[in-house]
Amino acid sequence: MSTDSTIIEVNNLVRRFGDRAVLDDISFNVHRGETLVIMGGSGCGKSTLLRHMIGSMKPTSGSVRIFGEEITAMKERQVERVRLRLGMLFQSGALLASLTVDENVALPLVQHTKKSPDEIEQIVKRKLEMVGLTGFEDLKPDEISGGMKKRVGLARALALDPELLFSDEPTSGLDPIMTAVVDQLTLKLAQGTHMTAVVVSHDMTSAFRIATRMIMLGHGSIVAQGTPDEIRNSSNPEVQQFIHGEPDGPIPLNLSQEEHKDHQHVRPRPFLGARFRFHHKRP
């Protein structure tokens, strides 16, 4: 373990789409073992921020350091090396539709390790048990529910035992019990293996349960940050409105048409896979 316990360091991050700054001068640090929850209204730049942290979008200015390395200046192959150490759970699960549930979870193991098929099967089974799924191994993603897809996505993100887990709304679409299971899993991993987690969430119950620190985004900048208690007792009316889910308050309800148009540009980057890349097998 490195002596430097700062896993993510975001400094003065700015991302513009046209004239509008979707991310405007954002800075924060995440330390090893922490669970950071990023919250904020729809279209406030949460997903854009996440994409900058995994290196799939390049900022207009500012820096993002992951494991002490500047990810914004990296070549594709260096980014891939960093990505082997992190897991990402997509909002939709993003499972490969052509593969079965267990093949999906096995995919990173098959591609990046030299483990035997038996070992891989064991690991896959264990990961699926962790997220409370057994007996669905041979089904295709189309044949399982949205919540189950998400849990399979989580199992896949954890397949390589990542040091850092990004989750995009891990609990939306899950029933309260499954939400608790997923939250408990995140907590257990954070405490047991010192996994660091960055979670984007709307679900306030879940957020307060797992967070060691919280950031609230609004209009592309950080409205408030602190421990769950600090956030809960924040005097900022925007924060209070958000965590209590009140319809009236300082957060504007409607986007202007121009803002809406800008949001349409906040897409994942265009396909860049056609660049030369290398695979780095895990030792």
Add this chain to the structure above:
Amino acid sequence: MGVLAFCALKRQVKNYLQLNLSLLYWILIAPFTGQFFKIAPIFRQMVFVGVRAAPMVALTAFSVGVTLAMQAAHSLESLGAQMYIPDLVMLTLLREMGPVLIAVIVIGRSGSAVAAELGTMKVSEEIEALEVMAINPVQYLVVPRFLAMMVMLPALTIFGNYIGIVGGWAVCRFALNFNTAGYIMRALESADTWDLYSGMIKSAVFAWIIITISCNAGLNVEGGAEGVGQATTASVVQALLAMLVMNAVLTGIFFFAG
């Protein structure tokens, strides 16, 4: 408007060339750095591209062989040169109709399927998920499809040529009372190996064109289900045009300029 269209075209061409370079890298260079592509997915794709297309190819090729023989019979009868029907069927199939028509079928059947499949993967974030797992989409998705196509289109072309010649024989034997041995002798005498090779070269070039255009269209889809539909149509149209133009160029090089 004109400038926008030009920029879009430039971007498309750039994407296409990048895909080709990347493909060459993953096939020719990466295996020597210890990143060999997996074999099993190539065979899966070969079954889809080749084996499953065989009945369609057979039916098409047989119809074409029959049609060629009937047309030839009609025209050559007035010259009293019906004995040359096998020559005409053989040469037309080997040099032109075989490679072109089988490529048309493969474009309609497999090219569109590849574009739609990769496009759907793109819009459902599957491609992004692959990248985040440090799996290169070109290596994982494009390489097996490419290699399968490069093997199976020429193979289908040979198969189709054979069936087409059988079609010609059916007309000669049953409608024109040729004897079978005579048909075979005549057909074999008329063609030399270069006629076969030129057709094979053509179909290999077509295979390259078809699969790269389809994959490129799929990987660059934007905008949901509608985008997938547009990309699929575009891939079919572009692949057809490119294939036909390339056919003219290759025929020019092989049989006209030389």
